[in-house]
Amino acid sequence: MNFLTNTAVNIDFNPMAFVDNLKYMGVGMLVIFVVIGIIILATKLVNYLFSE
């Protein structure tokens, strides 16, 4: 049961992976703002239509 030593050997450090995965950061943030933007517009519309 030499977990710590085994894992220490197994951790690979690949700094280029950060750059490779930046596209997911861009896509993720874009989609989240688009979805939230649509929800904001829909909420404003509902607020407008059913305001008391």
Next chain:
Amino acid sequence: MEILYQNLLAFDRYDLIMIGIGCLLVYLAIVKEMEPSLLLPMGFGTILVNIPFSDALVGPIQELYHAGIANELFPLLLFIGIGAMIDFGPLLTNPKLMLFGAAAQFGIFFTLCMASMFFPDFRDFFSIAIIGAADGPTSIAVANKLGSQYVGAITVAAYSYMALVPVIQPPVIKLLTTKKERMIRMPYEQKSVSKKTRILFPIIITVVASAIIPQATALIGFLMFGNLIRECGVLESLSSTAQNVLANLITIFLGISVAFNMTADKFLQLDTLLIMGLGLVAFIVDTAGGVLFAKFLNLFMKNKVNPMIGAAGISAFPMSGRIVHKMAQEEDPQNFLLMHSIGVNVSGQIASVIAGGIILNIAAKLMGG
């Protein structure tokens, strides 16, 4: 006599370390009151599963894990309770606040890139990134759905940092804002929100989010189902049950069954320390993302927003909203940001679930599904 010492000799140092970790979680839950409803069951479960030849592990805990966590049932049922607890009123009076909730999810995607440098399997680094959702059930559901081997460590990191939000956020906020910015007042305009709006809101969110990100349907749907029960006005008894009995019952089962992944061979690894570190990065960058986005908006806005409310965009509800309000009052006792910060905070709950769906969507594409 032989039976006695044979069982005792079966303990190795790794079992003892894990039992120590279990006791630490129980201590943090009881003495420090850090997310006690989850850390206590998880801590006690950790003790149970690390006793050699324990019939609790291959037995009730394993059964509970497969019945409620492996299929994401417990996190989703918990979302019904959380949805029933949330009042979206402050958000509905000012829907633009939702933008801060979106910005504060930046930590998730930044951590995704960070974690990818250490963990080659995308299922692992996507799962680690979701710690930044600052939402335990979302973290558990996403990590499980992706089949990450680090569900235990991710759950501990998510809940620990949620409890540590009052320690993590203030220094980051202070570092990124000036005293003058922290003193910006935001008048709160009391507006009434119609019952129709309150009822339509959870339905709209579910339809819009699910239509664009089908992988978020279960997460957002169960959250909003709970909110619809609350707001419909004809299910008081169900609303009360969801907020109290259901949420408490599921929390007990969730906590103790997460311990299935808290065995020495799965948890006692350097990877776990790395995941804890990346979780901290996620929370810090979430906070920074929200604050910096608010500062960016201020460049174009006539009525400036207090940039601190951006930090409340993380999903840790309601701690984050309260922290921002408290910090504003420390600078200016007459500055009341609570309604704004709570509005941003509940938007963070929605945005974090959407972010979880986006992560699952991207992962599905990578898996060819």
